[in-house]
Amino acid sequence: MAESFVIVIPQFNDWEALNLLIVKINQDLAPETLSNTTLLIVDDCSSKDQTTPFPPFNGKEVKLLRLYRNLGHQKSIAIGLSYVAEHIPCDKVVVMDADGEDAPADINLMVAKSMQEPGKIIFAERKKRNESFLFRFFYVIYKHLFKQLTGKVITFGNFSLVPQRRLQNLVRVSEIWNNYPGGIIRSRIPYDSVPTDRAKRLAGNSQMNFVSLILHGLSAISVMVDTTAVRILIFSILMSIVAVAFIFVILFLKVIGNATPGWASTLGSTLMILMLQSFMISLFLVFMVLQYRSQQHFIPAIHYRDFVDTVDTIG
Incomplete structure (x- = not known):
């Protein structure tokens, strides 16, 4: 048949x-x-x-x-x-x-x-x-x-x-x-x-x-938002490690006296703020996704x- x-x-x-x-x-x-x-x-x-x-x-x-x-x-x-x-x-x-x-x-x-x-x-x-x-x-x-x-x-x-x-x-x-x-x-x-x-x-x-195309692309990514959130968190942690490494380099340059006055503290504090912000935003995103997974879906x-x-x- x-x-x-x-x-x-x-x-x-x-x-x-x-x-x-x-x-x-x-x-x-x-x-x-x-x-x-x-x-x-x-x-x-x-x-x-x-x-x-x-x-x-x-x-x-x-x-x-x-x-x-x-x-x-x-x-x-x-x-x-x-x-x-x-x-x-x-x-x-x-x-x-x-x-x-x-x-x-x-x-x-x-x-x-x-x-x-x-x-x-x-x-x-x-x-x-x-x-x-x-x-x-x-x-x-x-x-x-x-x-x-x-x-x-x-x-x-x-x-x-x-x-x-x-x-x-x-x-x-x-x-x-x-x-x-x-x-x-x-x-x-x-x-x-x-x-x-x-x-x-x-x-x-x-x-x-063009706007519709962007929305379509984002919607495709959004259906796997849990994986995406974890990957963003991992990326944020890696960037934080890089930022910490730069801070140690800046401190080393300041100790040996090769840093321009004010430059080391300004750059170091900026990197620290960016590191903490990216990490907290990524962590918040992961918790939002975990909360979403516990809700009843359409x-x-x-x-x-x-x-x-x-x-x-x-x-």
């Missing part, structure tokens, strides 16, 4: 690109996969009305899930996955963007990889990007910071395939509410990836600006219903 699929597509005011994406899914998805696929479009409380109806879909059906309020891309994905886990029986779920930058043809590669690794989430890893030099430059910085602060490597985004056996685990991971790929890394659910090229946007302009599988307005079946 052929496997059944659901493609979860979050969108906000991207109706034109979404219509073109549905056409591309019809054209590029393998026929045996397409015939057993349901589209679940999560409308993130769009401020613009849909002006043209969806084009005919050659799969099973199209469902439109509307949210009561705008929550953002990551939360829309978590709600879509939670709805599928409860209401749509399927073997595998694909998460992709509505703008067309996630190429439908790459779903075929992820399906093939999933056949080889049936118990793993499969991500589309970008081997080539079409963004500007400035974006790629800051993206490299982001990946480097993510590795240094969390000890993990992130080379992928939302475009992924989730097998049913992992879906029920995933929708109970509170961190996906903040950042979907970061939450999967944090959850320790096994995953793998296939190399793909990022496609071009099908229509309209990107909703993502579980998408349980709480997503509070944000769902309507679910309509189209075609």
Whole structure:
């Protein structure tokens, strides 16, 4: 029996690109996969009305899930996955963007990889990007910071395939509410990836600006804030050791009479203040994280219903 699929597509005011994406899914998805696929479009409380109806879909059906309020891309994905886990029986779920930058043809590669690794989430890893030099430059910085602060490597985004056996685990991971790929890394659910090229946007302009990109990067780091806090504390301790070493050097220079009057005491006291401040801030951050871990967390599988307005079946 052929496997059944659901493609979860979050969108906000991207109706034109979404219509073109549905056409591309019809054209590029393998026929045996397409015939057993349901589209679940999560409308993130769009401020613009849909002006043209969806084009005919050659799969099973199209469902439109509307949210009561705008929550953002990551939360829309978590709600879509939670709805599928409860209401749509399927073997595998694909998460992709509505703008067309996630190429439908790459779903075929992820399906093939999933056949080889049936118990793993499969991500589309970008081997080539079409963004500007400035974006790629800051993206490299982001990946480097993510590795240094969390000890993990992130080379992928939302475009992924989730097998049913992992879906029920995933929708109970509170961190996906903040950042979907970061939450999967944090959850320790096994995953793998296939190399793909990022496609071009099908229509309209990107909703993502520079501030949004920074917030997205910080949200990915925040899901592993406990590890990040400890690493910052360790770094602070190492810097404090360096500061103490400099203070001893300054004292030595003052004793032998090679220090400029007033310079040694000023620099030494400044280093001492900076050392104590950085250490106390880092320690406070660690205690905040430990306190956060003792609190009850938001579980998408349980709480997503509070944000769902309507679910309509189209075609």
